Amino acid sequence: MSKRKILMSLATMCVLSSAAMADGPKAGGVVNAVIQPEPPSLMIGLVQNGPTQMVAGNIYEGLLRYSPKLDPLPGLAESWSVSEDGKVYTFKLVKGVTWHDGKPFTSADVLFTIEFLKQTHARARGNLVQLDKVEAPDESTVAFTLKQPFGPFIGIFEVGSLPMIPKHIYEGTDFKTNPANNTPVGTGPFMFKEWQKGSFIHLVKNPNYHVKGKPNIDEIYWHVIPDAAARSVAYETGKVDVLPGGSVENFDVPRLSKLKNTCVTGAGWEFFSPHSWLWLNNRSGPTANKKFRQALMFAIDRNMAKDVVWNGLGKVATGPSGSAIKYYTGAVPKYDYDPAKAKALLKEAGYNGEKVRMLPLPYGETWQRWAEMVRQNLQDVGVNVEMIATDVPGWNQKVSEWDYDIAFTYLYQYGDPALGVGRNYVSSQIAKGSPFNNVEGYSNPEIDKLFADGAVAFPDAAREEIYAKAQKILVEDVPVAWMLELQFPTITRCSVKNLITTGIGVNDGFRDAWIEK
Amino acid sequence: MISFIAQRIAKAVIVLLALVVLNFFLIRMAPGDPAVVMAGEAGAGDQLFIAQLREKFGLDQPLPVQLFLYVKGILSLDLGFSFRQQMPVSKLILDRLPATLLLTGTAFAISLLFGILFGALAARFAGTWADTAITIAALIFYATPLFWVALMAILLFSVTMDWLPSFGYETVGAGYTGLAHVLDVAAHLILPATTIGLFFMATYARMTRASMLEVNRLDFVKTARAKGLSDAVIQRRHVLRNALLPVVTLAGLQAGTLVGGAVLTETVFAWPGIGRLMYEALLQRDYNLLLGVFVVCSAMVLAFNLITDLVYRSVDPRIEFAS
Numbered sequence: 001m002s003k004r005k006i007l008m009s010l011a012t013m014c015v016l017s018s019a020a021m022a023d024g025p026k027a028g029g030v031v032n033a034v035i036q037p038e039p040p041s042l043m044i045g046l047v048q049n050g051p052t053q054m055v056a057g058n059i060y061e062g063l064l065r066y067s068p069k070l071d072p073l074p075g076l077a078e079s080w081s082v083s084e085d086g087k088v089y090t091f092k093l094v095k096g097v098t099w100h101d102g103k104p105f106t107s108a109d110v111l112f113t114i115e116f117l118k119q120t121h122a123r124a125r126g127n128l129v130q131l132d133k134v135e136a137p138d139e140s141t142v143a144f145t146l147k148q149p150f151g152p153f154i155g156i157f158e159v160g161s162l163p164m165i166p167k168h169i170y171e172g173t174d175f176k177t178n179p180a181n182n183t184p185v186g187t188g189p190f191m192f193k194e195w196q197k198g199s200f201i202h203l204v205k206n207p208n209y210h211v212k213g214k215p216n217i218d219e220i221y222w223h224v225i226p227d228a229a230a231r232s233v234a235y236e237t238g239k240v241d242v243l244p245g246g247s248v249e250n251f252d253v254p255r256l257s258k259l260k261n262t263c264v265t266g267a268g269w270e271f272f273s274p275h276s277w278l279w280l281n282n283r284s285g286p287t288a289n290k291k292f293r294q295a296l297m298f299a300i301d302r303n304m305a306k307d308v309v310w311n312g313l314g315k316v317a318t319g320p321s322g323s324a325i326k327y328y329t330g331a332v333p334k335y336d337y338d339p340a341k342a343k344a345l346l347k348e349a350g351y352n353g354e355k356v357r358m359l360p361l362p363y364g365e366t367w368q369r370w371a372e373m374v375r376q377n378l379q380d381v382g383v384n385v386e387m388i389a390t391d392v393p394g395w396n397q398k399v400s401e402w403d404y405d406i407a408f409t410y411l412y413q414y415g416d417p418a419l420g421v422g423r424n425y426v427s428s429q430i431a432k433g434s435p436f437n438n439v440e441g442y443s444n445p446e447i448d449k450l451f452a453d454g455a456v457a458f459p460d461a462a463r464e465e466i467y468a469k470a471q472k473i474l475v476e477d478v479p480v481a482w483m484l485e486l487q488f489p490t491i492t493r494c495s496v497k498n499l500i501t502t503g504i505g506v507n508d509g510f511r512d513a514w515i516e517k
Numbered sequence: 518m519i520s521f522i523a524q525r526i527a528k529a530v531i532v533l534l535a536l537v538v539l540n541f542f543l544i545r546m547a548p549g550d551p552a553v554v555m556a557g558e559a560g561a562g563d564q565l566f567i568a569q570l571r572e573k574f575g576l577d578q579p580l581p582v583q584l585f586l587y588v589k590g591i592l593s594l595d596l597g598f599s600f601r602q603q604m605p606v607s608k609l610i611l612d613r614l615p616a617t618l619l620l621t622g623t624a625f626a627i628s629l630l631f632g633i634l635f636g637a638l639a640a641r642f643a644g645t646w647a648d649t650a651i652t653i654a655a656l657i658f659y660a661t662p663l664f665w666v667a668l669m670a671i672l673l674f675s676v677t678m679d680w681l682p683s684f685g686y687e688t689v690g691a692g693y694t695g696l697a698h699v700l701d702v703a704a705h706l707i708l709p710a711t712t713i714g715l716f717f718m719a720t721y722a723r724m725t726r727a728s729m730l731e732v733n734r735l736d737f738v739k740t741a742r743a744k745g746l747s748d749a750v751i752q753r754r755h756v757l758r759n760a761l762l763p764v765v766t767l768a769g770l771q772a773g774t775l776v777g778g779a780v781l782t783e784t785v786f787a788w789p790g791i792g793r794l795m796y797e798a799l800l801q802r803d804y805n806l807l808l809g810v811f812v813v814c815s816a817m818v819l820a821f822n823l824i825t826d827l828v829y830r831s832v833d834p835r836i837e838f839a840s
Binding site: 030032037038040041049122125176181196197198199200202219221223224225226227229230233234236237239390391392393394395396397398400431433434435436 | 547548549550551553554555556557564565566567573601602603609612613616668671672675676679682683684685686687689690784785786787789790793794796797800801802
């Protein structure tokens with residue numbers, strides 16, 4: 001490059017960076033967002049439902065955050081290292097961090113958190129199953145030693161999975177009845193201010209936040225609006241600025257997205273990778289037959305569901321793993337929409353028109369419409385479908401008691417097949433009473449072994465090979481009918497910038513967000 | 518009269534206890550329980566987690582033991598602990614009570630006042646265009662689903678005209694105090710209270726009209742006319758008062774439901790009242806909270822039935838209390 005060109009490039013960079021500075025984050029402002037349903041509590045160590053995570057993700061923090069590609073990013077830990085044998089994970093904590101009440105955050109809090117969450121957090125308990133011991137050599141260092149290498153371990157430190165809990169508030173108390181549960185204290189960018197049950201939750205900026213210059217926003221109001229149409233109106237009339245994914249019915253999204261100063265994004269779901277499928281009861285009835293299950297895969301027009309019900313957001317699922325999570329492979333048998341092939345397979349399966357009970361997911365109009373679309377697809381190839389209406393508790397009971405033939409569902413995958421995929425297919429997870437395990441009753445010793453090996457295989461390349469094989473076998477067997485990798489559209493005023501910067505999305509808090517004035 | 522009231526209160530307590538037992542079993546007959554719902558929300562409901570929740574909520578105990586503990590609590594005025602909200606049920610209900618009473622009380626006043634007024638006007642001008650207009654409007658408001666009226670009201674007055682707020686109890690974050698706060702709450706109250714009020718107003722109007730027309734035909738009205746009393750005095754003092762008994766009955770029934778709130782209206786307008794609390798408790802199978810709301814609502818219905826009986830006496834002195 002000539003000297004002139006270099007000078008010109010430098011000049012351009014200066015102009016661009018000045019422009020970037022001028023247009024950069026502005027401090028101040030209030031964001032009004034919707035939260036639905038109202039969280040039962042904001043103490044994220046005790047309650048881990050979606051709304052709690054969404055609000056409390058601003059108050060609490062984890063050791064790490066994750067990029068949209070699920071690479072670890074600094075959180076309360078500024079750096080980390082893994083021993084050569086893959087068994088020891090050492091974290092260096094950010095120095096000078098304080099809890100919202102002014103007490104220092106140290107490695108002792110991390111040690112306490114582990115013991116706390118083992119008692120209260122079902123998912124954390126599962127994630128820590130390979131943990132042998134955790135030690136704090138000094139105030140700002142924590143070392144986790146595993147019994148054996150556990151591939152997904154580096155992926156379990158986000159705020160919803162392993163939120164840091166203040167030792168000085170909870171040690172020696174009954175966690176569940178601690179009065180501090182109503183006035184949560186974290187290290188996060190926003191502090192709890194007020195909660196008027198049934199109306200709103202008010203968070204204010206943490207002036208002592210450990211990341212210099214953040215957060216930019218002064219206040220967040222989370223409005224509790226129970227009716228989906230009323231939430232749309234609240235946005236339309238300018239009373240709220242942010243509708244997190246799933247806040248409004250999908251059929252309202254195109255209309256809202258055309259409003260002035262409105263941006264819509266499907267980003268921020270990479271870590272959760274909500275994966276939807278139809279549970280097919282592998283134990284009895286037509287769905288026990290592999291050919292029948294394969295026929296269903298060919299009979300359902302999943303592209304149409306994506307385009308019509310989900311407004312084009314998301315992707316058609318190719319198998320048990322979402323494409324955003326580790327070790328995903330698309331090199332599996334394909335099930336494109338092909339009613340003729342479906343009919344042929346139904347014939348081969350010896351299906352003679354028996355009634356098949358289908359449970360839609362009772363989560364609102366979007367899911368109802370989707371179920372009706374699938375029923376129509378199945379009826380078109382000659383499957384006799386009966387829809388069973390339930391509410392959420394009724395759906396939970398029917399599914400966990402295996403009282404269904406086909407049931408809609410979607411589950412989070414948490415970035416790694418060992419965390420969010422295996423539980424739905426391995427034999428050890430066949431147990432009545434829970435609607436979140438191997439509900440379909442699929443049992444294959446080869447799959448059991450592959451998932452058992454995959455969780456502890458080391459290094460990464462070994463895991464990749466194992467999970468690729470597992471995905472191929474599962475897609476061939478069709479224990480469930482995979483539908484879509486979901487993306488719930490987040491709708492915001494375009495003037496709210498940088499709302500979603502990580503793979504955790506809105507649940508990672510509004511730390512980086514700012515308002516263009 | 519005192520013995521009448523005492524007797525009615527004693528009976529009411531027995532009815533209330535019977536209702537508690539009935540409701541206790543009724544809601545447990547619905548599929549699903551709070552442990553499975555909460556595990557589902559956490560997205561990781563393994564069997565251990567669900568078992569822990571059941572143990573924590575006392576749902577692992579035999580049903581008769583659960584009933585015994587609940588009734589024992591009720592007798593000591595303890596409505597129990599909400600599984601999901603992790604707060605005492607009585608606190609949750611008391612927190613929501615003012616908003617609900619404000620909404621349903623306003624709706625009650627609107628509907629009673631305007632219902633009787635329009636009913637009386639329709640009766641007075643029976644057969645005219647005014648009567649036809651009031652009757653048709655009453656029929657429409659009576660027959661239209663509340664949630665639809667609510668949504669249309671929002672569309673017209675909030676979205677299109679931007680006159681009134683579409684949700685909530687107050688403008689969040691505005692920090693209004695004194696008169697400004699009262700006016701702010703009033704602005705939020707207009708749409709939901711009118712929505713509920715319209716339905717009951719239509720009922721009262723129809724009831725008042727029919728009743729007044731019936732009373733108008735009675736002999737004592739002819740006598741009053743023969744005595745030379747003015748029509749306005751006859752209608753107000755003689756006809757309306759005698760025609761009010763069925764309206765009082767209906768008002769008593771409506772008043773009994775004041776605490777239960779208006780589930781649909783509270784949901785559409787995000788009004789933080791008891792109706793929503795009850796609806797959410799039902800969806801989450803929050804047994805104690807649901808039962809607690811039922812207990813309070815049942816007590817209100819029983820109390821207002823008693824008050825209605827007392828009001829009968831003052832409206833119509835011919836009615837006597839049987840002891």
